Amino acid sequence: MAEAKIHVPTIETKSPARSYNQEHRARKPTSAGRRVSVYVSWSFPGEANRNLAELDNRFSTMTEVRRVEWPAWEGAEWSSPLLFQQGIAGALELFFRAWIPFQQLVGEVTGHAVPVFQRVDQAGYRLPLDERVLGDADTLFIFGLDHNLTQQDASAEEIEALRQWLSREGTCLVLGPHHDVGASEDRNEREMEYAHHGDALVPREQRFGRYTRSLMQGLGVPVENRYGLRPGVIEGTRQIAPLTINRDLDTRGWLEGVTNFSFHKHLPHYEVTANDANAVRVLARQPIDLSKPHPFTAAGNREFNTLVWMPPAGSRAGEILVVDSTVFSTLFGADDSVKSFWKNLVRAREC
Known part of the structure; x- marks a missing residue:
């Protein structure tokens, strides 16, 4: 089975000047487009300061990325310690670079800048x-990239703030x-999982999602992220296998014009823990690479x-969708x- 190619982002030397330590200024609502925000649930220091002697539950260092994916990252802009951080912090910065095309496209579609909060x-x-974060957002993405051991739990105040936000017409979480x-x-089962996804940069134990899980529990979202499954590809190609889409349930058109998501070696299964198929709709399933066993x-x-999609119900006027953050990253490209799919989520329409 062919391997999907890593997409190494380029560094634009003539891009607009970048600034740091700016405070967010609220965006005014317009009829032209939705106001979209991204909230990353990690503690950047909590992730970057992990002990490198620990094998599990940490991100890779940039040096490890370079070693495993050699020579993809051997340009001076990535390998020089004078130009790019070589520890875990450097690998975390790759996320921000890979989200830029998503931010740019959404900005073009909506007419609003897309802030990324941490x-x-x-x-x-x-x-x-x-x-x-919530006051000037119509669509909010929460990327659950916090390792469980960093203990990022949503407080009762945060859950209530999000519940109140979702009571507003037209919101989309x-x-x-x-x-x-x-x-x-x-340990044998862990080794089986590791061999299945085949990514040397992912340790035998890498547990994510504590913050988003606490949010979902507080909001009554009956979904649990499980495993890290390698998607199948079209035989003889590097193209991810197309989604199995339940278009009859997709009455909002979230997947209009969509046939596939982006390839990633270890994607979560979003297990639905409730029985009401109308309240919690599984819109898309991904075929699995069956060449290596997995539990x-x-x-x-x-x-x-x-x-997974939860249409408005009861006092919740807003929509809730569950989909992995890698769909919005371009580390493996974005066709x-x-x-x-990005455009469908942020179009200026009633959700």
Whole structure:
């Protein structure tokens, strides 16, 4: 089975000047487009300061990325310690670079800049999910990239703020709890998971999503992120296998013009833990690479849930979707299908 190629972002030397330590200024609503914000649930210092002697539950260093994916990152702009951070912080910065095309496209579609907030940023400033984030957002993406051991839990005040925000007509919450690799205490099972996804940069135990899980529990979203499953590809190509889409349930058209998401070696299965298929709709499933065994496929599964939608219900006027944050990253590229999905989520329409 062919390997999907890593997309190394280029550094634009003539891009607009970049600034740092600016305070967010609220965007005024317009009829032209939705106001979109991204909230990254990690503590940047909590992730960057992890002990490198620990094998599990940390991000790779940039040096490890260079070693495993050699020679993709050997340009001076990535390998020189004078130009790019070589520790975990450097690898985290790759996320920000890979989100730029998403921010740019959404900005073009909506006419609004797309701010990216962090729960705790590089400078140590803490920003809980409150009116400062929610007040001027119509669509909010929450990227659940916090390792569980950093103990990022949503407070009762944050959950209530988000519940009040979702009571507003036209709001749309996109939750992205990341993979949950190595939950089993059985080391043989962990090794099976590792061999299945085949990514040397992911340790045998890498558990994400504590913050988004606490939000979902507080909001009554019956979804749990499980495993890190390798998607199948079209035989003889590097193209990810197309989604299995339940278009009859997609009455909002979230997947209009969409056939596939982007390839990533370890994607979460979004297990629905409630029985009401109308309240919680699985819109898309991803075929799994069956060339290597995994506990999930050993149980008879051939696809995993990759997009879940909760339409408005009761006092909740807003939409809730669950989809992995890698769909909005360009580290593995973003084709027209992926970009159509981005546009569908942020178009100026009633959600």
